[in-house]
Amino acid sequence: MRKTLQKLFAHKQLNREEARRMLLGIAREEFNDVQIASFVTVFQMRSIGMAELQGFRDALLELSVPLNVGGQTTIDIVGTGGDGKNTFNISTCSCFVVAGAGYKVTKHGSYGVSSAVGSSNVLMELGYEFTNDSDVLLRQLDKANICFLHAPLFHPALKAVVPVRKQLGMKTFFNMLGPLVNPVQPSHQLFGTFSQELSRLYHYLMQESGRDYTIVYALDGYDEISLTGLAKVHSSRGERLLSPDDFGMYQVNPKSLYGGETPAEAKSIFLDVLNDLATPAQKAVVCANAGLAIHTLCPEKSLLDCVQEARESIETGNALAKLYKITSNN
Known part of the structure; x- marks a missing residue:
């Protein structure tokens, strides 16, 4: 987390895989609340990048409980x-x-x-x-x-x-x-x-x-x-x-x-x-x-x-x- 925060504080963006890994780490409780809050607030101070949003989405879908509706239009x-x-x-x-x-x-x-x-x-x-x-x-x-x-x-x-x-x-x-x-x-x-x-x-x-x-x-x-x-x-x-x-x-x-x-x-x-x-x-x-x-x-x-x-x-x-x-x- 420290290296990631340093990268973000230097106004750099995460690539898709980096973003995915960070959210997986948060979900697996690898970081404390202060680290998570620091990470989250970065995106209050600047816009989220496309690759970052994609990576975060990838991680959450990977971890989600699926529901298969059998191809129905919903x-x-x-x-x-x-x-x-x-x-x-x-x-x-x-x-x-x-x-x-x-x-x-x-x-x-x-x-x-x-x-x-x-x-x-x-x-x-x-x-x-x-x-x-x-x-x-x-x-x-x-x-x-x-x-x-x-x-x-x-x-x-x-x-x-x-x-x-x-x-x-x-x-x-x-x-x-x-x-x-x-x-x-x-x-x-x-x-x-x-x-x-x-x-x-x-x-x-x-x-x-x-x-x-x-x-x-x-x-x-x-x-x-x-x-x-x-x-x-x-x-x-x-x-x-x-x-x-x-x-x-x-x-x-x-x-x-x-x-x-x-x-x-x-x-x-x-x-x-x-x-x-x-x-x-x-x-x-x-x-x-x-x-x-x-x-x-x-x-x-x-x-x-x-x-x-x-x-x-x-x-x-x-x-x-x-x-x-x-x-x-x-």
Whole structure:
């Protein structure tokens, strides 16, 4: 670690294999918390390099617990977090809307670190029981079109960095990695990123993968389609700017996307959306993100038609039914 830190402090970057070995060493608890914190904070002071991101991703996928979905077409909707906006759980809620519209979702997520309530926090509050039992998850995917991969169960080697991340309490390069290391490596992904630079890195990485994807960065800083302004979108089909009008929506006030401070508050908003009792802004932003996910799966359909499918998933109760099928309080 000492030599690596000296190299990094000299403003040099790691190559892909060096980055891979470092993360493997962290996972194997070869370094103490101070060394890990020093390593992590380097990437707070300068941008992560492409080779570094590739190497870190390689290590985490190598160490992950696999889930084989048998070649099924599935999608993950996931943001990096770290945008500092404290929105409600838009991506996770959108996953159930997409499942309710008839598409398969393999959602990967964890507890909130840089936000008040992450996907795992709200799903636990809703009664979902985390598991890495492939039989259970595949049954859920079959009967509800959705299953949830709780990251700590699929990346157990990363327990060494949990205390450091909690104590730092801010976004780190692990936020950048989370969306890239879904153990399913689903055929389709909708990513949200906290910076335009990270969007470009994701774009280059996903071009290598051969999988279908859409990467979103809202120009006012959100890591999802926020409808608060324009969003830059990279995809396997090119780049474009999307406005609320492209979704058939009006621009919303950022305050209307506030997610609360506790899992109980997050649960309340989540259920309001799926019960079609949410505010117009909350419903609109979920329909926009779910619609973009459907458009990622079905690019031959217009974006407006995909948004309408998302809206119908909520209004028919299908999205809520998918939640009830996989939660223990059903």
